[in-house]
Amino acid sequence: MVAVDIIFAPIFLSVLVYYLTKSTPQYTKYIALGWFIVEFFIAFSWYKDLPQVGFLELGNYLNVPQFGFDLTLRVDALSIAMLLLTSALLILVVFTSWEEKNQAAYFSLLIMFSGPIFGVFMTTNVLWFFIFWELTLVPMYFLVGIWGGEKRIYAAIKFFLFTHVFAMFMFVGFFLLFKQTGYWDLTLIKEAALTTPALIWWLMFLGFAAKLPVFPLHTWLPVAHVEAPSSISVLLAGVLLKMGAYGLIRFTVELMPETTKEFAIWMVIIGLTTTLFAGSLAIFERHIKRMVAYSSISHMGLVVVAVSTMTYDGLSAALYEMIGHALVISPLFLIAGWLHHKTHTWYMDEMGGIMKYAPYASAIFILAGMAALGLPGTMGFVGELTIIVSAIKAYGWWITIIALGSLISAGYIIWAVRRSIHGEASDTVIKSDFSMTIAEKFALGVFAVLIVYFGINPQPIFDLANQAFGFLGGM
Numbered sequence: 319m320v321a322v323d324i325i326f327a328p329i330f331l332s333v334l335v336y337y338l339t340k341s342t343p344q345y346t347k348y349i350a351l352g353w354f355i356v357e358f359f360i361a362f363s364w365y366k367d368l369p370q371v372g373f374l375e376l377g378n379y380l381n382v383p384q385f386g387f388d389l390t391l392r393v394d395a396l397s398i399a400m401l402l403l404t405s406a407l408l409i410l411v412v413f414t415s416w417e418e419k420n421q422a423a424y425f426s427l428l429i430m431f432s433g434p435i436f437g438v439f440m441t442t443n444v445l446w447f448f449i450f451w452e453l454t455l456v457p458m459y460f461l462v463g464i465w466g467g468e469k470r471i472y473a474a475i476k477f478f479l480f481t482h483v484f485a486m487f488m489f490v491g492f493f494l495l496f497k498q499t500g501y502w503d504l505t506l507i508k509e510a511a512l513t514t515p516a517l518i519w520w521l522m523f524l525g526f527a528a529k530l531p532v533f534p535l536h537t538w539l540p541v542a543h544v545e546a547p548s549s550i551s552v553l554l555a556g557v558l559l560k561m562g563a564y565g566l567i568r569f570t571v572e573l574m575p576e577t578t579k580e581f582a583i584w585m586v587i588i589g590l591t592t593t594l595f596a597g598s599l600a601i602f603e604r605h606i607k608r609m610v611a612y613s614s615i616s617h618m619g620l621v622v623v624a625v626s627t628m629t630y631d632g633l634s635a636a637l638y639e640m641i642g643h644a645l646v647i648s649p650l651f652l653i654a655g656w657l658h659h660k661t662h663t664w665y666m667d668e669m670g671g672i673m674k675y676a677p678y679a680s681a682i683f684i685l686a687g688m689a690a691l692g693l694p695g696t697m698g699f700v701g702e703l704t705i706i707v708s709a710i711k712a713y714g715w716w717i718t719i720i721a722l723g724s725l726i727s728a729g730y731i732i733w734a735v736r737r738s739i740h741g742e743a744s745d746t747v748i749k750s751d752f753s754m755t756i757a758e759k760f761a762l763g764v765f766a767v768l769i770v771y772f773g774i775n776p777q778p779i780f781d782l783a784n785q786a787f788g789f790l791g792g793m
Contacts, residue, residue, distance in 0.1 A: 321376035321391045321440065324360060325450070328353065328433035332457075336426035343422035350425040351412045357432060358405035365398045371788060373505070376440065390443045390503055395785035396637065400439040400564055403641055407556045407648065408432055410764060414652055415549045416757035424465060431457040431553070438561055442504040444492040444569075451485055451561065458550070458558065466545040473545035480538040481529055488525025488565070491518045507573060514574040519581060522569050529562030530618045532592040543611035544664075548655025551607070555614045555651060556644035563621050563640050571628055578628060585626035586713065590720060592619030597726035601733065605664045607654040609734055610647065613690055616723060617643045623720060624705045627712035634783035635704035641779055642689075642697035642772065649686040649765040653679050656758070657738070660750045666734055671743025676752035680739045682762045687735055689769050691727040696773040 331353070339346040368374050373392035380389045393401070408428065418424050437450030455478055463474030495518060496502055499510045528535040539559075543551045570578045578585075593616050600612035617639065624636035656679060657672065658664050673680040689696035692703070702724055709717040772779060 322379045322389065324357060325391075325433050325437040325440065328429045328431075328436075329453075332426040332430035332433075335429060336422050339422045339426075343420070346422045346425040347412055347416065350429050351409065353429055354405055354408040354412065354432065357436065358402065358409060361398060361401035361405055364393050365395075365402065365782075368393070368395060368398060368785060370785065373442070387445065387502065388443060389441060389446050391440045392442045392505075393440055395782045396564070396567065396787075397439045399637060399641065399779070399782045399786070400560060401436060403560070403644055404432075404435055404439070404557050407552060407644060410648070410761045411549045411552055413757040413761040414552070415547070416755055418465065418547070418549070420464070424461070427457040427461050431461075435557060435561075439564065443502050444495065444504055444507070445502045447504075448485070448489050448492060451488075452482065454558065454561070455482060458553070461550045462542060462546045465547045465550070468545075469541070470545045473541045476538050477542040480535075484525050484528035484535065486525075487521045491521035491525070494518050494521070504568070504573065514577040516577065516581070519570065519574055519577040522565070522574075523581075523585075526562045526565035526569070527588070527622075529565070530559055530622065531562070531615065532588050532619060532622055533595050533615075536592070536596065536615050539615060540608050540611040543614070543651070544605065544607050548607075548652050551611075551651040551655070552648040555647045559614070559618055560640050560644065563618070563625070563636065566622070566625050567633060567636065571625060571633065575628060578626075582626045582628065585622055586709075586717070589619045589622030589626065592616065592622065593720065593723040594619075594726065597723055597730065600730040601726060603730070604666055606657065606666050606669075606734065606738060607651065607664060609666075609730060610650045610654050613650070613727065613730065614643070614647045616727070617647070617690070620702065620705050620720070620723065623709055623717075627708050629708060629712055630783075630787050631704070631708035631711060633787045634780055635701065635708045637783045637786065638697075638776060638779050639701035639705060642701040642769075645765055645768050645772070646686050646689040646696075646698055649682050649762055649769075650690065652758075652762065652765075653683045653686075656754070660752050661746050662750075663746055666737040668744055669738040669747055670741040671747055672752070673739050674743060675747060675750070676754070678759060679752070679754060679762065682766050683739060684735055685766055685769060687731040689773070691731045692724045694773075695770065697769050697776075698773070700773055700776045 335349050364374055373394045376391035378388050378390050434450040434453035441447050459474050459478045463470050466473060495507055499507050501507050531539050542554060596612045596615035600609045603609040621636050621639050624632045689698035692698045706720055709720055
């Protein structure tokens with residue numbers, strides 16, 4: 319299979335799959351699962367073929383020389399990390415959506431989503447990057463707007479408009495880069511060694527920051543998470559937010575390093591504010607899924623701080639935290655949604671005693687929660703520790719204020735566990751049926767294993783980081 323097929327085939331395959339399985343929708347999930355497994359192994363094969371430094375060339379397509387509109391596909395270690403994460407999460411999302419309603423449409427949209435999201439991480443042409451960036455919004459809009467909660471239409475529209483509008487800032491930045499250099503390709507723009515005007519940097523930063531999202535551009539995310547099906551929340555937090563972090567690294571650090579150094583202190587301030595503000599909101603939140611959403615935003619603030627250091631240590635910590643955040647926050651969202659489905663309430667103070675009735679889900683919720691607050695032996699500890707160490711190296715001891723984020727995390731996680739998992743069971747919990755499908759148990763179990771495995775053995779992720787950021791002195 320050529321590289322371009324993995325991007326465009328799912329877009330057309332999704333329509334075909336929908337019409338072929340409309341009368342037998344139970345088969346759609348098997349097709350989706352098979353396709354995502356194929357994507358994972360293709361990404362893994364590229365990982366095996368990666369050069370020690372630089373990009374693996376995957377081809378040049380749709381050539382329009384007079385406009386530089388070539389679809390140039392290249393991957394490096396940073397791209398591969400995102401591709402492996404994306405395909406792994408899509409596989410697990412199939413299992414957590416095993417009994418989703420209207421399966422033909424649902425899984426067809428997931429297949430459609432996999433095409434442009436792969437394109438985002440595979441192309442070095444900034445114009446195609448923008449096209450794929452925008453195309454990811456289409457299936458996600460319908461997945462939230464059709465399968466979401468009571469306010470799903472409002473949430474889908476806010477998500478779509480907010481991220482689209484700020485993506486236009488990013489596009490204007492790309493156009494100004496083209497005007498300045500005459501190139502659309504990232505590698506050629508980089509070779510031009512231009513002095514990037516502050517305007518271009520801020521246009522791109524705003525586009526990526528809104529996707530992360532950071533304060534004060536975060537307001538779309540809690541709404542989207544609360545209304546989206548929990549499996550789609552996994553993709554929102556695990557994949558779409560990582561598009562923003564990926565863009566920050568690829569375009570601000572790699573493409574505009576000198577300008578990024580100039581504005582690094584602003585990134586630190588924004589990252590710290592995001593971490594502390596979102597964490598503080600999580601402490602006072604009764605709504606279990608909204609609490610997890612604010613936790614997610616808080617951890618992305620840490621990523622921004624790590625990226626701002628522009629050091630090997632900082633970027634490696636950022637990549638590790640990006641992957642760790644996806645694997646830690648996903649089971650929290652899944653179990654929050656599962657608890658709502660079983661108890662018909664979102665509020666933690668209306669639950670209590672769930673450990674007695676659902677020990678498996680409770681144990682994994684506690685494990686993921688402890689990882690979110692940075693318990694040693696989990697991914698959360700390694701991610702937060704490496705970010706704090708790299709930030710201190712870059713900015714000095716005053717940056718230890720970032721450790722307050724961990725203290726705040728401990729507050730809202732322990733409080734959430736106390737209210738919902740332990741304590742005295744409410745009548746609502748006593749009357750609820752906490753049965754769980756084998757597919758759901760499998761997916762949650764995989765998340766739990768990965769959280770502990772990479773917490774004890776983080777080296778595979780740091781090996782990818784070494785390849786991705788070795789030019790900064792890590793090799």
